[in-house]
Amino acid sequence: MNIFASTDVIIEITYLIATALFILSLKWMSSPATARRGCWAGELGMLLAIMGTLLNRGIVDYNWIAIALVLGTVIGIPLGKVQMTAVPQRTALSHAFGALCVTLVGTAEFYLRAPTVPPFLMSVLSMEVILGSLTFTGSLMAAGKLQEILPQRPIIYKGQNIVNLGMLACAIGVAVVLVMHPERTGLFPVIVAVPLLFGVLMIIPIGGADMPTVISLLNSYAGLSAAAMGFVLYSKLLIVAGALDGASGLILSVNMSKAMNRSFTNVLFGAFGQETTAAKGGVEARAVRSATPEEAAGILAAANKVVIVPGYGMAVAQAQHKVRELYDILTKQGIDVKFGIHPVAGRMPGHMNVLLAEADIPYDKLLDMDEINGDFPQTDVALIIGANDVTNPAARTDSTSPIFGMPILDVDKARTVMVIKRSMAAGFAGIDNPLYYLDKTLMLFGDAKGFVGSIVRELSGGGHG
Amino acid sequence: MKMDLLTSLYVFMLAAFIGLEVIRRVSPLLHTPLMSLTNALDAIAVVGAILLAGEHRSTLSTVLGTIAIVAATSNVVGGFFITDRMLKMFKASRSPKP
Numbered sequence: 101m102n103i104f105a106s107t108d109v110i111i112e113i114t115y116l117i118a119t120a121l122f123i124l125s126l127k128w129m130s131s132p133a134t135a136r137r138g139c140w141a142g143e144l145g146m147l148l149a150i151m152g153t154l155l156n157r158g159i160v161d162y163n164w165i166a167i168a169l170v171l172g173t174v175i176g177i178p179l180g181k182v183q184m185t186a187v188p189q190r191t192a193l194s195h196a197f198g199a200l201c202v203t204l205v206g207t208a209e210f211y212l213r214a215p216t217v218p219p220f221l222m223s224v225l226s227m228e229v230i231l232g233s234l235t236f237t238g239s240l241m242a243a244g245k246l247q248e249i250l251p252q253r254p255i256i257y258k259g260q261n262i263v264n265l266g267m268l269a270c271a272i273g274v275a276v277v278l279v280m281h282p283e284r285t286g287l288f289p290v291i292v293a294v295p296l297l298f299g300v301l302m303i304i305p306i307g308g309a310d311m312p313t314v315i316s317l318l319n320s321y322a323g324l325s326a327a328a329m330g331f332v333l334y335s336k337l338l339i340v341a342g343a344l345d346g347a348s349g350l351i352l353s354v355n356m357s358k359a360m361n362r363s364f365t366n367v368l369f370g371a372f373g374q375e376t377t378a379a380k381g382g383v384e385a386r387a388v389r390s391a392t393p394e395e396a397a398g399i400l401a402a403a404n405k406v407v408i409v410p411g412y413g414m415a416v417a418q419a420q421h422k423v424r425e426l427y428d429i430l431t432k433q434g435i436d437v438k439f440g441i442h443p444v445a446g447r448m449p450g451h452m453n454v455l456l457a458e459a460d461i462p463y464d465k466l467l468d469m470d471e472i473n474g475d476f477p478q479t480d481v482a483l484i485i486g487a488n489d490v491t492n493p494a495a496r497t498d499s500t501s502p503i504f505g506m507p508i509l510d511v512d513k514a515r516t517v518m519v520i521k522r523s524m525a526a527g528f529a530g531i532d533n534p535l536y537y538l539d540k541t542l543m544l545f546g547d548a549k550g551f552v553g554s555i556v557r558e559l560s561g562g563g564h565g
Numbered sequence: 566m567k568m569d570l571l572t573s574l575y576v577f578m579l580a581a582f583i584g585l586e587v588i589r590r591v592s593p594l595l596h597t598p599l600m601s602l603t604n605a606l607d608a609i610a611v612v613g614a615i616l617l618a619g620e621h622r623s624t625l626s627t628v629l630g631t632i633a634i635v636a637a638t639s640n641v642v643g644g645f646f647i648t649d650r651m652l653k654m655f656k657a658s659r660s661p662k663p
Contacts, residue, residue: 122606123583129599130590132655139598139648142606146641153612159619164631168618172638179639180646184654187597190647194604194640201637205613208626208633220570319600326607331573333613339573340580345607347584352596443593450596454651462658468593 107155114152115337121145122341126348132463149337184458185415188447189246192315195322196239202325203232207292209332215283221332222282226275228328230295235321237299242314245303246447254307267298308412309489311447313356320349352449359443359469361495361506388524391542393551396518397558399542400426403480403516405436407472409509410452411445413486413521417548423485424459425556433559438465440472440482440509442490473510482514486521486548492533502531517541520551598651605644611637 121141128138159165182190206229210217217225244250271294274287306314327342329335357363391399400406408427414420430437439461445452453466467475476482484491487509494501495508511517512535519536521543535541544551591599614637617630 118609122609123587125602125606126584126587126591126599129595129602130587131592132594132652132657135595135598135655136649136652139602139645139652142602142648143645146605146609146645149609149612150615153615156616156619158616160621161619164618164627165615165634168614168631168634169638172635173642175635176639176642176644177646179643180650182647184651187601187647187651190643191597191600191604194601194644197636197640198604198607198610201608201610201614201633201640204629204633204636205610205617208617208623208629212622212626315600319603323603323607326610327577329610329613331570331577333616334573335613336573336576338609338613339576341606341609343577343580344584344588345603347581348588348599348603351585351588352600355593355596441593448597449600450593450598453594454597454654457651457654457656460654460656463594463655464658466594 107157111152111155114148115335118145118149118152119337119340121148122344126344184454185418186247187454188311188315188451189243191448192239192243192246192318195315195318196236196243198322199232199235199239199325202322202329203229203236203292205329206232206332207288210288211285214285214288217282219279219282222279223275224328224331226278226291228325228332229291230271230275231321231325231328232295233292234295234299234302235318235325237296238303238314239299239318239322241300241303242306242311242318245306245308246311252308255304260301260305264298264301267294267301271295271298308447309444310360312444312449312451313353313360313362315448316349316352316356318349320346320353323347323349355443356449359507361503386537388536388543389539389541390545391518393544393554394558396542396544396551397555399516399518400430400435400481400483400555401433401559403435405438405475405479406430406481406483407438407440407475407479407511407514409440409442409482409484409487409491409511410456411442411485411487411490412447412451413488414548415446415451415455415486417486419485419548419552420455420459422549422552422556423456424461426552426559427461427465429556429559438467438472438475440469440475440511441466442469442487442509445487445490469507469509476510476513479514481516481518482511484511484517484519484521485552488521488533489531491535492531494531494534498534511535512538512540515540518544520544520546520548522547594655595652598648601644601651602648605641605648608637608640608644611641 122145125138125142128134245252271291274290278287323342323345327339330338330342427437441452491509491511493512495503495506614630614633617626621627
């Protein structure tokens with residue numbers, strides 16, 4: 101008896117240390133200087149918790165556990181090795197795996213405990229399973245869209261929100277019945293199957309540019325479902341980890357929805373991506389000024405202060421390494437180069453920072469929208485690479501614009517604006533960008549990687565000549 | 566070790582407040598690694614799955630538990646691995662300002 105009791109205490113202590121390490125891990129993420137230590141703290145906490153769990157005397161058979169741990173590791177390694185451009189879909193996929201785990205454990209717990217499940221336990225169990233299954237299919241759909249296996253265009257039909265909310269209401273209704281009558285085990289598959297379908301339908305109307313919000317929201321759901329699982333299993337460690345993940349997803353979702361000027365309730369109900377697709381017709385053909393790489397290089401070489409604004413187009417064109425060459429060559433000539441990064445640039449929060457860091461651009465040159473916006477009036481050249489709506493001044497001035505009120509990078513306040521763009525096609529929201537018709541704006545038509553490469557060649561040739 | 570509903574709710578509430586305060590301070594620079602890190606931490610659900618698979622209380626629970634371990638372990642391994650890879654790339658300027 102004594103030995104067993106002390107094993108239990110040891111397990112609880114490993115969980116306690118793991119919990120503290122998880123909190124420290126996130127605390128150390130506050131600065132790039134300590135962030136790696138944070139990651140290691142998380143790893144150590146995880147290792148301790150798993151080792152502690154393996155000591156549990158309730159475990160009678162280690163074979164399946166060992167096989168599953170090995171198999172999970174084999175799947176996990178390639179998922180940790182993906183290209184940096186594929187990080188958004190990898191993240192979505194891992195939300196799906198996390199949610200799958202939670203849903204399976206919830207399902208097993210239900211059938212082990214049925215038909216006598218106390219009402220409180222049944223409520224959290226329902227929450228765990230509903231959130232878990234909708235996050236599972238929702239994240240798979242998001243990953244499919246990001247990987248471009250599924251069409252990226254939003255699919256919209258009449259009454260979509262009513263259908264979706266109806267399904268969610270149906271799942272919650274059945275869950276309430278189960279809380280009152282847990283012996284009706286036949287109803288349980290409904291609270292798995294309906295949210296599974298809901299997850300698919302929830303992501304169908306989402307377009308690529310809404311992905312940062314959606315991924316954050318799914319992150320939050322995955323965390324909350326894990327916390328619910330903690331309530332079911334009476335595990336404080338799991339409650340804490342789930343709450344931390346839920347809080348992180350929530351903060352990111354709120355940030356993203358603010359950056360797109362959408363109300364948070366709008367985001368919570370998955371009702372994003374509608375309306376804006378109705379592009380305003382009758383865009384009159386206005387004159388734009390275009391420039392060649394030689395001209396662009398000349399203007400850049402004459403500047404003192406340059407701000408580069410990257411967007412998803414830079415990621416698509418894989419132009420980040422060429423951008424680094426441009427950064428190097430301009431910095432060497434004594435030009436101050438910074439990067440202005442909009443919160444929703446790219447396909448997930450912080451996406452651009454990771455790509456630019458991968459290309460070896462020092463992180464202190466990567467500035468947030470709020471940090472950089474005050475600099476634009478003193479900036480000689482704002483160079484926009486593959487970003488559109490986040491630089492659209494109509495968001496500030498035109499109250500009829502669908503993106504009116506969205507915070508933007510004030511690139512139009514720079515002395516010269518250069519925009520690298522494939523063609524005059526409108527951006528994701530289908531909105532014309534008045535920035536392109538300003539007298540100070542030069543359009544650089546072409547592929548982002550190719551065009552930046554040509555500018556770099558011009559600048560290096562000019563430097564020697 | 567059992568705990569009652571109120572204890573669970575207290576733990577959840579306190580952890581949520583800590584989470585909101587700590588994560589608010591994370592620089593937007595690191596939002597992508599933050600998400601992959603919290604994802605890996607979230608995979609602590611693996612402890613529940615391990616007990617389920619190891620305790621052999623029913624065939625269904627063992628099978629579901631085993632699949633759940635695979636799913637969660639791939640998140641643990643892949644999540645920490647890619648987080649560390651990303652964080653390694655973030656470097657300060659070679660000549661920091663005096």
